[in-house]
Amino acid sequence: MPDAPTKHARIRTLEDYHDAYRRSLENPEQFWAEVAEPFTWRRKWDRVLDSDMAAGKNEWFGxxxxxxTENCLDRHLANRGNKLAIIYEPNDPKTRHVRLTYRELHQEVCKFANVLHNNGVEKGDRVCLYMPMIPQLAIAVLACARIGAIHSVIFAGFSANAIADRVNDAQASVVLTADGLNRGAKQIPVKRVVDEALETCPTVRRVIVVEHLGWPVHMKEGRDVWYHEEAADVEKTCPAEEMDAEDPLFILYTSGSTGKPKGVVHSTAGYMVWTDYTFRNVFQIEENDVYWCTADIGWVTGHTYLLYGPLLAGATTLMFEGVPTFPSPGRFWEVIDKHSVTVFYTAPTAIRSLMASPLDHVWAYSLDSLRVLGSVGEPINEEAWHWYNDHIGKRRCPIVDTWWQTETGGVMISAMAGITPSVPARAGLPMPGVQPVLLNQDGSEIEGNGQEGYLAIKHSWPGIIRTTYGDHERARQTYFAPYPGYYFTGDGARRDEQGLYRIIGRVDDVINVSGHRFGTAEIENAINENDYVVESAVVGYPHDVKGQGIYAYVILKNGVPEQEPERQRIEASIIETIVAEIGRIAKPDKIQLVSGLPKTRSGKIMRRILRKVAEGDTANLGDTTTLLDPQVVDEIISGKK
Incomplete structure (x- = not known):
């Protein structure tokens, strides 16, 4: 692309990759200084990197x-002002789509930034967003960054309680929302959910509401304002706030093993450089690409590869309000043909759900515009990989199976489209600057290929998590203390004979459901709020569509009812509690009512046994004689769903 940075920024051949990777290890500071050089800087850095991995302290471009936003918008205006920046495809295919050029997007961001200013938002303030996947969400995120406010997007599917937890942890002063949202055949009153959440959020003094569905909503006097009324007379220009490289850009909450969501903090400069670099190279982006990442902006994939990455690179990004199966399972393929999408990035969960539909829904569309396919959120299984390759890519589109996390900011291990090896069920090779290692339990590195162990990263990279909001010790303990000197990913991995990495799943108490991580403690805490429940244990198990399903073992205060209708009523009550506490996305796939749980004599729940029962692997439970009550295992096996 015309403004692509130096020779290190674009990898075009396998030789380029090996050269860039070698340079990034030999002299990381020089490598990243050259990559960062072409961005718009108000002031250049004094030092590229200051890192103490053991303490979890990493500063880039100090x-x-x-x-x-000057790098996402302003620097493109001269040469790309009339180029499409965002294409918005609404939930209902009969509703007109929206196209915004870089010049139009710049103006809309400035207007929204001025509305925020006029409502008292200042540099460093936290702003929470609970909004539909509409252009105003992308505009609002950029508007926050424009004036130096820290944005925290909350997926518009979380419950009022989950919103309140996040708003209170961030101590947000302003919430941005809408009257309602469309998601497939459902319509959700998001403003009403926000109102319920804010009953316990004393720091919020202003709610700005975007009109989307035209619904009448309750507006609290003195707190709530309509965006369109506030924006009626504001200027279309707004100076960008000068930020320090390490000033926080956003907080994004991710589930933790303690039950309390972690506010992952990413800084401004390092995240920017990493996002741009990985976006350009993983997808091999070209000037005329129409790029579509199907993720919601409420997740990190939406932050990095729907919004910031494409706009930093001057690309055209498509934003979709709907779901893959509405109004038919051909909706994705219809949108690809309609907008001539060239690069398509989605989740294995979506692919597996569409595999279940007749191929007629695919064959109705040409898909000739596609040249690169991507997968994100969890490892893609071989069956889904081949279906994706054969029927969507027509065996001519390289597939990039990307591995990364909220905490890494962007892709860490992946094929680069058409450049580095793309093998089913393998993430591939590390990005330049990423030094993955396999560790055994005592923290020793496992050398050589054909090996398996705990996946860790042993040197800082620009997109690395900076802290967890308001509690750096939690970040240190979670990511840097388990193996001092390394960032611990929480995943197990295998390095095959070719040196390609295969991710083999979580090694901590976190379940990956459709690419979204939930701590088992978080779900258990919600279940235990139910009046019928005395204790619960939650594990993940293989799920054909979601990758992992949620299996809950629940002990009731009054024992397991004998009658099936009564059991069903209690299970429905438990599900209602989880939906109220977290959201429908965390609803267990299976609930088994039990009289006891397998515990050691010290009271520790043996989740290993519960996982094997959930997986149906009961022939290999290991020694259960050390349990406090070994007979409870037989009872659980006989009652398995």
């Missing part, structure tokens, strides 16, 4: 001053 002393530099910038604003990320």
């Amino acid at each position: 002393g530099a001053r910038l604003n990320i």
Whole structure:
């Protein structure tokens, strides 16, 4: 692309990759200084990197001053002002789509930034967003960054309680929302959910509401305002706030093993450089690409590869309000043909759900515009990989199976489209600057290929998590203390004979459901709020569509009812409690009512046994004689769903 950075920024051949990777290890500071050079900086850095991995302290481009929106928008205006920046495809295919050029997007971001200013938002303030996947969400995120406010997007499917937890942890002063949202055949009153959440959020003094569905909503006097009324007379220009390289850009909450969501913090400069670099190279982006990431902006994939990455690179990004199966299982393929999408990035869960539909829904569309396919959220299984390759890519589109996390900011291990090896069920090779290692339990590195162990990263990279909001010790303990000197991913991995990495799942108490992580403690805490429940244990198990399903073992205060209708009523009550506490996305796939749980004599629940029962692997439970009550295992096996 015309403004692509130096030779290190674009990898075009396998030789380029090996050269860039070698340079990134030999002299990381020089490598990343050259990659960062072409961005718009108010002031260049004093030092590229200051890192203490054991303490979880990492600073990139220290002393530099910038604003990320000048790099997403302003620097493109001269040469790309009339180029499409965002294409918005609504939930209902009969509703007209929206196209915004870079110049139009710049103006809309400035207007929204001025509305925020006029409502008292200042640099460093936290702003929470609970909004539909509409252009105003993308605009609002960029508007926050424009004025130096820290944005925290909450997926518009979480419950009022989950919103309140996040708003209170961030101590947000302003919430941005809408009257309602469309999601497939459902319509959700998001403003009403926000109102319920804010009953326990004393720091919020303003709610700005975007009109989307035209629904009448309750507006609290003195707190709530309509965006369109506030924006009626504001200027279309707004100076970008000068930010320090390490000023926080956003907080994004991810589930933790303690039950309390973690506010992952990413900084401005490092995240910007990493996002741009990985986006350009993984997808091999070209000037005329129409790129579509199907993720919601409420997740990190939406932050990095729907919004910031494409706009930093001057690309055209498509934003979709709907779901893959509405109004038919051909909706994805219809949208690809309609907008001539060239690069398509989605989740294995979506692919597996569409595999279950007749191929007529695919064959009705040409898909000739596609040249690159991507997968994100969890490892894609071989069957789904081949279906994706054969029927969507027509065996001519390279597939990039990307591995990364909220905490890494962007892709860490992946094929680069058409450049590095793409093998089913393998993430592939590490990005330049990423030094993955396999560790055994005592923290020793496992050398050589054909090996398996705990996946860790042993050197800082620009997109690395900076902290967890308001509690750096939690970040240190979670990511850096388990193996001092390394970032611990929480995943197990295998390095095959070719040196390609295969991710083999979580090794901590976290379940990956459709690419979204939930701590088992978080779900258990919600279940235990139910009046019928005395204790619960939650594990993940293989699920054909979601990758992992949620299996809950629940002990009731009054024992397991004998009558099936009564059991069903209690299970429905438990599900209602989970939906109220977290959201429908965390609803267990299976609930088994039990009289006891397998515990050691010290009271520790043996989740290993519960996982094997959930997986149906009861022939290999190991020694159960050390349990406090070994007979409870037989009872659980006989009652398995």
